[in-house]
Amino acid sequence: MIALALLLALVAVVAPGFFSAANVRDLALNNAPVLLVSIGMTMVILVGEIDISVGSQFAVCTVAAGWLAKLGVPMLILPLLVLAIGAAMGAFNGVLVGRLRLPSIIVTLAMLVAWRDGLRWVTQGAWVQNLPDDFQWFGFGQRFGQWLIVLIALLLFTTISWIFRHLAAGRAVFAVGSDAEAARLAGIDPRRVVFGVFTLTGALVGLAALLNGVRFSTVPSNAGLGLELKAVAAVVVGGAAITGGRGTFAGTLIGTALLGIVGTSLTFMGVNPFWEKAIQGAIILAALISDVALGRLEHRRRLSLAR
Amino acid sequence: MKEHPLPLLEACEVSKAYAGVQALSEVSFALQAREVHALVGENGAGKSTLIRIITGAEEPDRGEIRLGGAKIESNSPRAAHERGIFAIYQQPALFPELTVAENIAIGMEKPGRWGRIDWAGRRRRAAELLARVGAQINPGTLAGDLSMPEQQLVEIARALGAEARVLILDEPTASLSEQNAQNLFAVIRELRLQGVGVIYISHRLEELPQIADRVTVLRDGRAIETRSMSDVSRAQLIHLMVGREISSVYPKREVEPGAVVLELRDLGCSEAGIADVNLSVRAGEIVGLAGLVGAGRTDLARIIFGLLPADSGEIRLRGKAVKLDHPGQAIKNGIAYVPEDRRRHGVILQMQIDCNITLSVLDQFSGFGGLDFRRERASAADFATRLRIKTPALYSPVASLSGGNQQKVALSRWLLTKPAVLILDEPTQGIDIGAKSEIHVLMSELAGQGVAILMISSELPEILGISDRIAVMRGGRIVATLDRSAATQAEIMALALGRPAEQSSDPAPVPVVG
Numbered sequence: 001m002i003a004l005a006l007l008l009a010l011v012a013v014v015a016p017g018f019f020s021a022a023n024v025r026d027l028a029l030n031n032a033p034v035l036l037v038s039i040g041m042t043m044v045i046l047v048g049e050i051d052i053s054v055g056s057q058f059a060v061c062t063v064a065a066g067w068l069a070k071l072g073v074p075m076l077i078l079p080l081l082v083l084a085i086g087a088a089m090g091a092f093n094g095v096l097v098g099r100l101r102l103p104s105i106i107v108t109l110a111m112l113v114a115w116r117d118g119l120r121w122v123t124q125g126a127w128v129q130n131l132p133d134d135f136q137w138f139g140f141g142q143r144f145g146q147w148l149i150v151l152i153a154l155l156l157f158t159t160i161s162w163i164f165r166h167l168a169a170g171r172a173v174f175a176v177g178s179d180a181e182a183a184r185l186a187g188i189d190p191r192r193v194v195f196g197v198f199t200l201t202g203a204l205v206g207l208a209a210l211l212n213g214v215r216f217s218t219v220p221s222n223a224g225l226g227l228e229l230k231a232v233a234a235v236v237v238g239g240a241a242i243t244g245g246r247g248t249f250a251g252t253l254i255g256t257a258l259l260g261i262v263g264t265s266l267t268f269m270g271v272n273p274f275w276e277k278a279i280q281g282a283i284i285l286a287a288l289i290s291d292v293a294l295g296r297l298e299h300r301r302r303l304s305l306a307r
Numbered sequence: 308m309k310e311h312p313l314p315l316l317e318a319c320e321v322s323k324a325y326a327g328v329q330a331l332s333e334v335s336f337a338l339q340a341r342e343v344h345a346l347v348g349e350n351g352a353g354k355s356t357l358i359r360i361i362t363g364a365e366e367p368d369r370g371e372i373r374l375g376g377a378k379i380e381s382n383s384p385r386a387a388h389e390r391g392i393f394a395i396y397q398q399p400a401l402f403p404e405l406t407v408a409e410n411i412a413i414g415m416e417k418p419g420r421w422g423r424i425d426w427a428g429r430r431r432r433a434a435e436l437l438a439r440v441g442a443q444i445n446p447g448t449l450a451g452d453l454s455m456p457e458q459q460l461v462e463i464a465r466a467l468g469a470e471a472r473v474l475i476l477d478e479p480t481a482s483l484s485e486q487n488a489q490n491l492f493a494v495i496r497e498l499r500l501q502g503v504g505v506i507y508i509s510h511r512l513e514e515l516p517q518i519a520d521r522v523t524v525l526r527d528g529r530a531i532e533t534r535s536m537s538d539v540s541r542a543q544l545i546h547l548m549v550g551r552e553i554s555s556v557y558p559k560r561e562v563e564p565g566a567v568v569l570e571l572r573d574l575g576c577s578e579a580g581i582a583d584v585n586l587s588v589r590a591g592e593i594v595g596l597a598g599l600v601g602a603g604r605t606d607l608a609r610i611i612f613g614l615l616p617a618d619s620g621e622i623r624l625r626g627k628a629v630k631l632d633h634p635g636q637a638i639k640n641g642i643a644y645v646p647e648d649r650r651r652h653g654v655i656l657q658m659q660i661d662c663n664i665t666l667s668v669l670d671q672f673s674g675f676g677g678l679d680f681r682r683e684r685a686s687a688a689d690f691a692t693r694l695r696i697k698t699p700a701l702y703s704p705v706a707s708l709s710g711g712n713q714q715k716v717a718l719s720r721w722l723l724t725k726p727a728v729l730i731l732d733e734p735t736q737g738i739d740i741g742a743k744s745e746i747h748v749l750m751s752e753l754a755g756q757g758v759a760i761l762m763i764s765s766e767l768p769e770i771l772g773i774s775d776r777i778a779v780m781r782g783g784r785i786v787a788t789l790d791r792s793a794a795t796q797a798e799i800m801a802l803a804l805g806r807p808a809e810q811s812s813d814p815a816p817v818p819v820v821g
Binding site for chain 1: 614646
């Protein structure tokens, strides 16, 4: 939070142009899909697993959306199909990790490669072009379409945060992420919880791919490269424990915003964009270190109060 | 007790505070060579903190530790080892994937002393040390393949190999059968003869006269009194520990048992080696399940709770056969299970206390607006008061509580499900005597309300004190069911061990050197 405020203040001084309406809108648009994927990643990390196949799932869903549109699937049904495809890929991970108890990092690494290269083989790297007119911005026109995308992302963010705080299902995710065996003894079925989380994440990835895809008139076959890293980074910068059981969606929102803004603000401040990734890495490390340092400080403060 | 001029190890007015809590205040304590000195006190009395300071895991705020009269400067776990101070905890800390000989060699072999690993030497040394603690263990075995009592002996051998002068045993008998505990005592006596000073921590007061020379009582971070073991009774010790009288150690309330609630018919599970189990528990009845560690008691409980699949026989609840494939089904059928290893699985340590309590019955608090936090917290607060859970705040993580209070949180969760059958697996293992008696009172109350209780316990006085009937298990079968009035410790022990001619599932008794 402080880091975000500092960054914004710095940018405001160095490059006032950063806060132009157009730029803020672009930022929100660019990062809305990333936010959706990061929300999914937050759930996966809260339950004590990880999903590094989201980038490849994103690419599959993007291309699928393009093809379905070309096949003439109406824009009312198309989103549901894309979501279903995403959910199916997520469910596949969920079965392997939840049911068969395979380690999620290996399972999703395999899927990362499989979906990505499978897609490359099927599309031969070709983009999907000549999309029907109602594909871009869902046929609503640019202005309304842009609003719609950002609104959907924020609406989902609010809903899922609420669910995790206020419904038993959310509590179950925290319980399984903290101690799966203890949760099982409390009557929660960790297999179902893990399956559910992966499936929901897949659906979110599908939605993210769609919302990203409709911004353009052609659909690339290599979308979402490195998206899994962005999402994991956003969650970690947001203060979640990579070991599961601790973290917030608000943290992830801040993390996504912080990492999203870094890239653009560098451009505005005239820094070579090649630095972007290095600086993102530094932010992740700084987040982890400050987390530990603040914890120690708090501990010491309570100690001194005690005396 | 002869007076020695200079104690082997001495704590002088040691004080230590953690975040707001004075864990130790000006504790003085002296251990002689050739002495077994018991350290007793309720959980949270400061025993662990004192041990952590002696072993160098913590720095004292004030005061000092002296070894052979000289102040120990800049202590650390490594330095403590080099000085010959070793602690052995309830859970053995061996490397399971290394052999016994390798485990013993760690900490003994100084780096650079052997250019190459002297495998034969290692084995020989290990065999020698194992003989000294009277263990018949092949040094080439993987440590992970040993039973708990065997692992303990290996740890003691390792400490001896590193020339231990002070050996600290923290609850060493907590998960040992009576037989294994006796073997351990023999080893301790032998070590004492060899000149080692032993600090012995235990909640099992009845075993202290057998093993300890002197006893020091800690309460609320202060050393209350040090006495010779021969002139202090168990009742006096309890009085010193809690600072108040505990009227009756086992508050058994007479309840007229009702209808049979839980019935097991020819229940078996080949995977766990459980066979032909017939047992019934009636409403208001407490049935104690006795037996050695490894006799199948916990596995039986896990079958009833749907954690292990039974492959023969049936489980009947109120006269109807039920199918229990997972804990959710068992909970729906009114079965509650408080597992043995509460620190690991009875509660979720990093979760808040109130969330832990309501975790199994979140449906009760769910409505259209989601979870009703206010009702949830009120319900948790109600249990915290009823069970006297000592905590500053219900939103603290369970990890911040002492063992006894963690167990109360686990119990609260299951009481909230309003169970018809309550299975308790070692409900008072390793918790202090105050909390222990509170849990016994609670069990009696629940039985009075008509709950059918099945209690697994390795502590015979507890089994005899609180059960209406006692089922004894051996080798996966129930070998006898005794009435409370007819049962004696000796009889239960004999049944649990089996007749001498029969093979028992327990590891072979360990002969003792000396």
